[in-house]
Amino acid sequence: MDDTPDNHIEVPHDHAVVLGAGLAGLLAARVLAERFARVTVVERDELPADGPAFRPGVPQSRHAHVLWSRGVEVIEELLPGITDKLLAGGAALLESPKDFLWLSPADWFGPLPGARILLGSRELLDWTIRGEVLRDRRIRIRDGCLATGLVGGPDGRSITGVRLRGGDPLPARFVVDATGRTSKAPAWLTALGHQAPETTRYDSHLGYSSRYFTIPPDPARRWHGMYVQGRPDSPRGGVLVPLDGDRWLATLVGNGEHAPPTGDEEFLGFARSLRSPALYDALRGATPLSSTAGFRRTANEWRHYERLARRPAGFIALGDAACRFNPVYGHGMTVAALAADALRKEIRTMDTAAVPAAAGRIQRRTTAASEVAWQIATSEDLRYPETEGPPADRTTRVLQRYMSRVMVGANTDPAVAGRFFGVLSLSTSPNTLLGPSTMFRVLSKWRTPTAPRTTAYPAHHGPPGTL
Ligand SMILES: Cc1cc2nc3c(=O)[nH]c(=O)nc-3n(C[C@H](O)[C@H](O)[C@H](O)COP(=O)(O)OP(=O)(O)OC[C@H]3O[C@@H](n4cnc5c(N)ncnc54)[C@H](O)[C@@H]3O)c2cc1C
Known part of the structure; x- marks a missing residue:
């Protein structure tokens, strides 16, 4: 694709564009508005105006979405008061597994404290977060507007805007791709002569x-x-x-x-x-x-934008557009929030004019937010023989065996459960499970089978009609 006609567009120094008004895009817009005078969010769907409603761009909203405590905390930091608004809208904040009946791969969890989770429809989450983000007058959404490509700068080394279906290109100093799992950004980059990221994929x-x-x-x-x-x-x-x-x-x-x-x-x-x-x-x-x-x-797919040797200035990818996970571990939204937080920390002290050139550093920092969730999802998926992807190495196999034991411990031991759910909620480092006291508690149950026969109900809650 030839980008010369757009090369002479004047690019305002204080305008950033975010592609996609999903969770990653909205939170990125919130953060960019601290540095850029104007932030435009481009969204292909017509957004509901009257309350939470399904829209085709987020088809996954018809499936259960769990927001782990770390995600709740980060979103609350970015949008103070949002948790109360979500609860007022009908969401619930529960303690997991205490408030849940939860059968793990080993056995039923006892009624133990673990981590908080926020449960509510994805439509409610998006509606409430969007409302809060748009209170900032610097942010505006262009909905019903499909992004179809990127605009390259005359230097051949930067991205200076986006192409829109049926409209003029939209110039910007900084472009964030948050178009989710259907992102076309790799093809858009190669069309401009840039490298596309390599992809690592595991599909269970x-x-x-x-x-x-x-x-x-x-x-x-x-x-x-x-x-x-x-x-x-x-x-x-x-x-x-x-x-x-x-x-x-x-x-x-x-x-x-x-x-x-x-x-x-x-x-x-x-x-x-x-x-x-x-x-x-x-x-x-x-x-x-x-x-x-x-x-x-539902495959795990990591587009390694952080590894690009030659990368354009003024462009990063966030959320599912950069790294998506098997959703069964419930991490995508928390990782999107962590990436927005990382973006915020990276640009906090930067001059606006310096942000485009720092795209590589920003991408590495935001991508780091995916690492633990990726490790959890891929090593768990590799337990299933049908999983396609690079095979498990020795370290992964040892960790899988150890994690099976952690699960046994977490079912009944509140100390192990606390640490396990700290990691699962992305609140604490996986290293906390490798500390001597945890290892001792975990390995002391070495006689308990890791995949025992399943009992129909946990001891603390029988079948309906038996209480
Ligand atoms: C079945 C399923 C269940 C899940 N369950 C959980 C869970 O329990 N917990 C959890 O944390 N995560 C879960 N996830 C993951 C979560 O949905 C995603 O990680 C999260 O939505 C990522 O947000 P995003 O903003 O990157 O992408 P999305 O929310 O998908 O948003 C992308 C946006 O970009 C727009 N868009 C796309 N292309 C264009 C374009 N060319 N131009 C303009 N706009 C465009 C779309 O319309 C959409 O609004 C689940 C995912 C699936 C598939």
Whole structure:
């Protein structure tokens, strides 16, 4: 593609453009507005004006979304008061696994403290965050506007704007690609003669199917959600979470040939085939509010923008556009928040004019936010034989065996559970699981099998009607 006609466009020094008004894009816009006088967010969807609503650009919103405590904290730092607004909108802040029935690959978790999670519809999250971000007058959204490419500067080394379908190019000193998992930025860069990033990919062929329900109240029910995890010898799982609007969302998952059905008739039958009947029992008396929605493109994919030897100034990629994860570990939104926080820390003391040239450093710092989530998702996925990707090395195999033992410990030992959930919520370093006291507690349970026969219900909560 020839970019010469755009080379003479005047580029205002104080304007940044963010592509995509998903979670990563909105939080990046919030942070960039601390340095740039104007930030334009370009979004291909027409955004709902009257309240939380589904939109095609975020199809994953029809599936359960868990926001881990670290994500809640970072978003609260960026947008003070947002947690209360989300709770007022009907989201719930729960303690996991205490408030959950949670069957791990080993056994049921006891009612232990672990980490907080925020549960609510993805539509509510996006609506509430967007409303808060747009309170800043420096930020404006151009919705219903598809980005179709990047504009290269006359020096051949910088990005100076974006191309829009059916409109003039939009000049900018700094462009952030946050268009999510369907990002076309690698092709846009090569069209301008720049390198495309290498990609590392692991695909465990996990399928998702989800359906909304109402569940009649039950005074004997002491849980507020449920997670029945699969494991390699029984790779079917499901999660049931409360949502705003007095709804519940049931999401079923399975790898390869165990992918859940996308038809309504088979939904409950699949729920019945999980390792425990608990989720099926919870749905038996429930009323479906929707048909079943499927999602299949769940591979972990890291586009290594941080490794580009020759990279254009004035351009970075964030969120799923840079690195996406198998969603079953619930990390994408927290990583998007951590990346926005890293962007903020990197540009905080910079002169606006210096930001474009620092793109390489900024990209490395924002990308670092993905590392732990990537390690968790890929090493867990590699336990499944159908996973495609670079094979596990020796260190990964040793860590997998150790983590199976950590899981056994975390099921019953509050100290191990605390550290395990600290890591899973991306609040603390994985090294905390390798400290001597944790190792001692974990290895002291070496006789307990890591994949015992599953009991139908945990000791602290029997089947319906037995309490
Ligand atoms: C099935 C599923 C379940 C998930 N569950 C969880 C979970 O439990 N917890 C969690 O933390 N994460 C979860 N995730 C991950 C989470 O959804 C993503 O990590 C998160 O949405 C990333 O945000 P983003 O802004 O990068 O991308 P998105 O939210 O996908 O937003 C991208 C935006 O870019 C827009 N766009 C795309 N192309 C263009 C273009 N050319 N021009 C203009 N706009 C464009 C889209 O319309 C969209 O608005 C899940 C993902 C899936 C698929």
